[in-house]
Amino acid sequence: MNPQSLYFHPDYLDAVRAGRKTTTVRFRDPVEAGPVRLVFELDEEVSVPGVITQVTEKTVARLSEADARADGFRDLAELHDRLRYHYPGIGPADTITVVHFRPVQ
Structure with missing residues (x-):
């Protein structure tokens, strides 16, 4: 069975x-x-093998500063800005999925 693919902004x-x-x-x-497969669309597709270790659901309003830092952002405001960029129209009451992953060699 092929692993699922998770696409990311480059x-x-x-x-x-x-x-x-x-x-x-x-x-x-x-x-x-x-x-x-952690997939990044650059000039050509770059794929990094990984494993999703945990999947949790919560509303946008329940995201925390710790969620933002784990996602690679400076703070919660930056995470909210990026969510609005990737998902125009997303609101505080919308349910999102926090996907915990790690690359594997």
Whole structure:
């Protein structure tokens, strides 16, 4: 069985490789724990093997500063800004998925 794929904006590749980004927040993008291909669309597709270790659901309003730092952001305000960029129209009452992952060698 092929692992699931999790697509990322190319800006996050270095942070994922360096271990500064260990979660991603997803909206209406179902994922499950287990093997994963972390995929980045650059000039060509770059894929990093990984594993999703935990998936939790919460509302946008319940995201914390710790969630923001694990996602590679300076603070919660920056995470909220990026969520609005990636998901225009997302609001505080919307349910999101926090996906915990790590690259594997």
